[in-house]
Amino acid sequence: xxxxxxxFLLVACLPLANAQFNFFDHMFGHPQQQQKQQQQQQQQQSxxxxxxxxxxxxxxxxxxxxxxxxxLSCVKRPADCPCPNTEDTKCTVPDALEIDAATVVCVRGVExxxxxxxxxxxxxx
Numbered sequence: 001x002x003x004x005x006x007x008f009l010l011v012a013c014l015p016l017a018n019a020q021f022n023f024f025d026h027m028f029g030h031p032q033q034q035q036k037q038q039q040q041q042q043q044q045q046s047x048x049x050x051x052x053x054x055x056x057x058x059x060x061x062x063x064x065x066x067x068x069x070x071x072l073s074c075v076k077r078p079a080d081c082p083c084p085n086t087e088d089t090k091c092t093v094p095d096a097l098e099i100d101a102a103t104v105v106c107v108r109g110v111e112x113x114x115x116x117x118x119x120x121x122x123x124x125x
Contacts, residue, residue, distance in 0.1 A: 079104055091116040096124075 061067060063074035068081035075081055083090050083106035091113035095101035105116050 077101075089113060093120050 058067065058072055061072060061074070065074055065076050066078055066080075067074055068078070070084040071082055073082055077100065079092055079102040081104055083104075085106070085108070088106040088108050089112045091105045091107055093103040093105060093116065095103065107113060107116060109115075
């Protein structure tokens with residue numbers, strides 16, 4: 001009998017607790033939503049100018065071979081591009097059709113290239 005009363009009391013109090021949270025949300029004007037909207041607007045504004053600056057800088061570089069898109073390093077072939085972050089490890093996945101071609105995967109963590117090699121073996125089998 002007491003369990004039923006307790007369960008009924010809990011169920012009856014849930015709408016009140018929910019109403020309290022809604023009150024605080026409306027009282028403070030959803031500050032989290034406003035912050036997210038402001039951050040998105042700033043990213044959109046800075047993103048477009050950042051893209052044009054990057055494009056202008058990359059066009060100003062002289063590279064007769066291959067210009068890596070992430071690091072703007074001039075290398076002989078795309079597989080020679082370094083990882084954009086120094087803490088990353090570069091893993092190369094050889095191309096089955098072209099001998100000189102390879103896909104580069106930058107990884108970070110304990111297993112580093114071992115996971116990439118396992119995935120490569122599982123998909124090639």
